[in-house]
Amino acid sequence: MNRLLFLIxxxxxxxxxxAQKTHFTHDDxxxxxxxPERAWWDLAYYHLNVRVQPRDSxxxxxxxxxxxxxxxxxxxxxxxxRPLRVVRVEQDGQSLAVRQDGNAYFVxxxxxQKTGQTESVTVQYAGKPRVAKRPPWDGGLVWSHDKSGNWFxxxxxxxxxxxxxxxxxxxxxxxxxxxxxxxxxxxxxxDVSNGRLRKVTxxxxxxxxxxxxxxxxxxxxxxxxxxxxxxxxxxTYQGEKxxxxxxxxxxxxxxxxxxxxxxxxxxxxxxxxxxxxxxPFYEDGYKLVETPYLGMEHQSSxxxxxxxxxxxxxxxxxxxxxxxxxxxxxxxxSGHEWFAxxxxxxxxxxxxxxxxxxxxxxxxxTEYYYGKEAGAQYVIGCRANIRNDIPIIGxxxxxxxxxxxxxxxxxxMLHTIRQLVxxxxxxxxxxxxxxxxxxxxxxTTNQIEQYMSQQTGLNLMPVFDQYLRTNKIxxxxxxxxxxxxxxxxxxxxxxFDMPVRVCxxxxxxxxxxxxxxxxxxxxxxxxxxxxVDANYYVLTKLVE
Numbered sequence: 350m351n352r353l354l355f356l357i358x359x360x361x362x363x364x365x366x367x368a369q370k371t372h373f374t375h376d377d378x379x380x381x382x383x384x385p386e387r388a389w390w391d392l393a394y395y396h397l398n399v400r401v402q403p404r405d406s407x408x409x410x411x412x413x414x415x416x417x418x419x420x421x422x423x424x425x426x427x428x429x430x431r432p433l434r435v436v437r438v439e440q441d442g443q444s445l446a447v448r449q450d451g452n453a454y455f456v457x458x459x460x461x462q463k464t465g466q467t468e469s470v471t472v473q474y475a476g477k478p479r480v481a482k483r484p485p486w487d488g489g490l491v492w493s494h495d496k497s498g499n500w501f502x503x504x505x506x507x508x509x510x511x512x513x514x515x516x517x518x519x520x521x522x523x524x525x526x527x528x529x530x531x532x533x534x535x536x537x538x539x540d541v542s543n544g545r546l547r548k549v550t551x552x553x554x555x556x557x558x559x560x561x562x563x564x565x566x567x568x569x570x571x572x573x574x575x576x577x578x579x580x581x582x583x584x585t586y587q588g589e590k591x592x593x594x595x596x597x598x599x600x601x602x603x604x605x606x607x608x609x610x611x612x613x614x615x616x617x618x619x620x621x622x623x624x625x626x627x628x629p630f631y632e633d634g635y636k637l638v639e640t641p642y643l644g645m646e647h648q649s650s651x652x653x654x655x656x657x658x659x660x661x662x663x664x665x666x667x668x669x670x671x672x673x674x675x676x677x678x679x680x681x682x683s684g685h686e687w688f689a690x691x692x693x694x695x696x697x698x699x700x701x702x703x704x705x706x707x708x709x710x711x712x713x714x715t716e717y718y719y720g721k722e723a724g725a726q727y728v729i730g731c732r733a734n735i736r737n738d739i740p741i742i743g744x745x746x747x748x749x750x751x752x753x754x755x756x757x758x759x760x761x762m763l764h765t766i767r768q769l770v771x772x773x774x775x776x777x778x779x780x781x782x783x784x785x786x787x788x789x790x791x792x793t794t795n796q797i798e799q800y801m802s803q804q805t806g807l808n809l810m811p812v813f814d815q816y817l818r819t820n821k822i823x824x825x826x827x828x829x830x831x832x833x834x835x836x837x838x839x840x841x842x843x844x845f846d847m848p849v850r851v852c853x854x855x856x857x858x859x860x861x862x863x864x865x866x867x868x869x870x871x872x873x874x875x876x877x878x879x880x881v882d883a884n885y886y887v888l889t890k891l892v893e
Contacts, residue, residue: 373744373747373749375450375451376451376452376453377747377748377749378746378747379426379450379451379452379453380428380452380453380510380519380520380747380748381520381696381697381745381746381747381748381749382520382746382747383520383522383746384426385422385424386422386424386425386426386455387426387518387520387523388419388422389418389419389420389421389422389462390416390417390418390419390422390425390462391416391417391419391523392414392415392416392518392523392524392525392526393415393416393417393467393525393526394413394414394415394525394526394527394528394529395412395413395414395415395517395525395528395529396412396413396528396529396530396531397410397411397412397515397528397529397530397531397572398410398411398412398413398531399515399531399532399533399574400533400556401502401532401533401534401540401574401576403492403500403502403534403535403538403576405477406477406478406480406490406492407475407476407477407478408433408474408475408476408477408478408490408514408515409474409475409476410473410474410475410515410533411471411472411473411474411516412471412472412474412515412516412517413469413470413471414427414469414470414471414472414517414518415467415468415469415525416467416468416469416470417465417466417467418462418463418464418465418466418467418468419464420464421461421462421463421464422462423457423458423461423462424455424456424457424458425455425456425458425470426453426454426455426456426518427453427454427456427470427472427516427517427518428452428453428454428510428512428516428517428518428519428520429452429454429472429474429512429515429516429517430452430478430479430509430510430512430513431451431452431479432476432477432478432479433474433475433476433477433478433513433514433516434474434475434476435447435449435454435472435473435474435516436473436474436475437472437473438454438456438470438471438472438473439470439471439473440458440459440460440468440469440470440471441460443459443460445457445458445459445470452512454472454516456470458470472516474515474516478490478513478514479509479513479514480492481505481642484503484505484642484643485505485507485642485643485644485645486508487509488504488505488506488507488508488509488513489504489505489506489509489513489514490502490503490504490513490514491503491504491505491640491641491642493641495577495578495600495602496602497578497602499537499538499577499578500535500538500576500577501576501577501578501600501641502538502574502575502576502577502641503573503574503575503576503640503641503642503652504572504573504574504575505573505640505642505645505652506570507570507645507646508570508697508750510569510570510748511569511570511572512569514574515572517569518569519569520569521568521569521570521693521694521695521696521697521791522695522696522791523791524566524567524568524569524693524791525566525567526566527562527563527564527565527566528543528544528562528563528567528572529560529561529562529563530542530543530544530560530561530562530563530572531558531559531560531561532558532559532561532574532576533552533556533557533558533559534556534557534559534576535555535556535557536551536552536555536556536557537578538557538576538577538578539557539559539576539577539578539579539581539598540559540574540575540576541559541575541576541579541598541636541638541650542559542561542572542573542574542575542650543561543563543567543571543572543573543633543647543648543649543650544561544562544563544564544633544634544649544650545561545562545594545633545634546559546560546561547560547561547562548560563633563648563649564632564633565629565630565632565633565648565649565789566789567648567690568648568689568690568693568791570647571646571647571648571689571690572647572648573645573647573650573652575598575638575639575640575650575652577600577639578600578601579598579599579600579601579638579639580598580599580600580601580604581596581597581598582596582597582608583595583596583597584615586614586615586618586635588618588622588627588628588631589622589626589627589628590627590628590631591631593618593628593631593634593635594634594635595614595615595618595634595635595636595637596634596635596636596637597611597614597636597637597638598636598637598638598639599611599639600639603639603657606657607639607657609657610657610658610676610679611637611679613675613676613679613680614635614637614679614683616675616718617679617680617683617684617714618635618683619717620713620714620717620718621683621684621686621687621710621713621714623717623777624710624713624717624777624780624781625687625688625710625780625781625783625784626687626780626781626784626785628686628687629686629687629690629691629784629788629789630648630649630686630690630691633648633649634649635649635651635683635686636649636650636651637651637652637653637679637683638650638651638652638653639652639653639654640652640653640654641654642654643655643662643678644678644682645682646682646683646685646686646689646690646703646707648686648690649686649690651679651682651683651685651686652682653678653679653682654678655676655677655678655679657676658676659672659673659674659675659676659677660672660673660676660677661677661678662677666730666731666734667726667727667728667729667730667731668730668733669726669727669730671715671719671723671724671726671727671730672711672715672727672730674715674718674719675714675715675718677711680710680711680714681707681708681710681711684706684707684710684711684714685703685707687706687707687710687784688702688703688706688707688710689702689703689707691784691787691788691789692783692784692787692790692792692797693790693791693792694791694792694793694794695791695792695793696745696746696793697743697748697749697750698742698743698744698745698749698750698751699742699743699792699793699794700743700750700751700755701741701742701751701755701759701794701817702792702794702797703755704755704756704759705741705755705756705758705759705760705762705763706759706763706780708731708755708756708757708759708760709728709759709760709763709764711727711728711760712724712725712727712728712760712764715727721773725764725883725884728760728761728764729761729764729883729884731756731757731760731761732757732758732761732886734756734757735754735757735758735761736752736753736754737754737758737820737821737822738752738754738820739751739752739820740752740817740818740819740820741754741755741758741759741816741817741818742794742817742818752820754820758816758886759816759817761886762812762813762816762817762886764884764886765812765816765847765884765885765886765887766801766805766809766812767884768849768850768882768884768885769805769807769809769812769847769848770805770807775805778804779801779804779805782800782804783797783800783801786800787800794813794817798810798813811842811843811844811845811846811847812845812847814842814845815841815842815845815847816886818842819842821840821841821842822840822886822887822888823838823839823840823841823845823847823887823888824838824839824840824841824887824888824889824890825837825838825839825849825851825864825879825881825887825888825889825890826838826839826889826890826891826892827879827889827890827891827892828891828892828893829877830870832872832873832874833870833871833872833873833874834853834870834871834873834876834879835868835869835870835871836851836862836864836868836869836871836879837864837865837866837867837868837869838864838865838866839866839890840888841866843866845865845866846863846864846865847863847864847885847887848861848862848863848864849861849862849864849881849882849885849887850862850881850882850884850885851879851880851881851882852879852880852882853871853873853876853878853879853880854876854878854880855878855880856880859882878891879891
């Protein structure tokens with residue numbers, strides 16, 4: 350095993366290990382399902398107010414949860430992971446009874462909850478949050494120091510969940526329409542969170558409070574804290590919807606390197622607005638923030654720890670050379686602004702919607718600047734990272750991610766579908782249409798599948814079934830016969846009849862065939878091999 354492949358497997362191990370889980374607990378159901386205590390109310394607004402105390406690694410504060418009553422209900426579920434604890438819950442100033450069940454708290458409301466009304470509860474909490482063991486894959490709070498010994502603190506909680514550090518409705522199906530984030534830190538530190546900074550307050554106890562406001566819907570794990578001795582600069586990008594504020598935050602000791610590396614952000618924005626449509630959060634701006642871990646897609650506050658080098662920690666995941674021409678974290682994590690933060694899965698089992706499209710965004714970025722062949726070489730090169738261990742889609746309603754193949758295999762599935770479309774501009778409009786149709790929405794796999802089938806005019810369901818719901822790669826079997834070949838699909842789902850471009854021999858003009866599970870005959874003279882266009886993620890096999 351080469352060193353790069355070992356690194357990839359090591360870094361994806363937590364996702365892989367979680368995907369292998371087959372036994373689910375009561376806690377998994379409470380976290381991963383839309384319980385009756387979640388279903389009756391719709392999130393409208395959060396105000397997270399948290400005091401970060403580095404000296405003893407504790408948090409304390411509250412979340413005001415404003416919600417709309419969809420139907421009468423008197424028990425409300427709020428999530429907060431141990432070792433943090435809920436101190437008090439109140440509505441209209443009245444303290445409420447709370448029952449804890451693992452990481453879920455069930456609040457009994459005394460006020461009648463009437464359909465159509467807007468109500469709120471305030472959840473006070475405190476304690477030492479879970480410390481991240483290896484962020485962002487095994488997340489929580491990162492308590493670290495910069496080279497000068499100053500505190501350098503961040504949150505990273507995808508998979509683990511936002512309730513690892515603040516009380517919330519910790520299921521992806523429901524997002525607040527807007528959110529305020531107030532963070533109090535020692536006076537020598539700065540907090541950078543989501544949205545736009547409204548004010549900074551100097552407090553008598555030698556702390557400062559940073560008040561941020563997000564005007565767009567935001568998913569729970571997209572909310573973040575980034576605390577340190579930051580240097581800040583900004584620029585304005587003239588985008589599809591007008592001027593967009595680009596703000597950058599890096600440790601002062603790294604500011605010169607960051608100023609050079611972060612010049613790639615406008616290039617990223619130009620490429621992705623071309624492919625996906627306008628940046629989805631103009632009102633909240635875009636930030637790139639240095640963190641003590643590799644990086645993540647926090648909405649309007651993308652985090653960065655790639656050491657100001659191109660590639661993935663200086664390596665090219667495709668082994669083609671193209672991945673060394675741009676910064677992987679800037680491109681990949683920013684791509685999530687469209688696929689993860691704009692279009693968000695309802696259930697983590699559908700995490701491919703985030704990762705497959707964003708993996709493919711790396712190919713599209715490469716294509717935009719270096720040509721179509723370069724982009725194709727990049728995504729095809731990434732196939733060496735695919736394991737085909739278990740299906741990409743996980744188990745629903747138990748907070749279960751599918752295979753880590755949602756990255757490289759998912760990206761290659763999309764590249765294959767592009768070949769089926771056969772029209773690059775039509776393909777681009779499908780990608781832009783996804784972001785327009787599902788703008789600021791949470792979605793299911795079925796919605797994405799149906800939309801793409803409708804917009805392409807193709808029955809893509811067997812393709813999605815093959816690549817998302819099995820770990821089998823379709824094999825084009827062929828055998829020489831008098832005057833040509835016979836060919837068919839093997840290792841495929843029922844009804845799989847995906848057309849592919851092939852050529853007779855090792856090279857030559859490509860032409861399209863449409864195999865099925867039954868043998869078909871192709872008339873070709875003087876050739877003994879059949880080659881499939883490498884842009885299709887399939888295998889070939891000569892059979893006797």
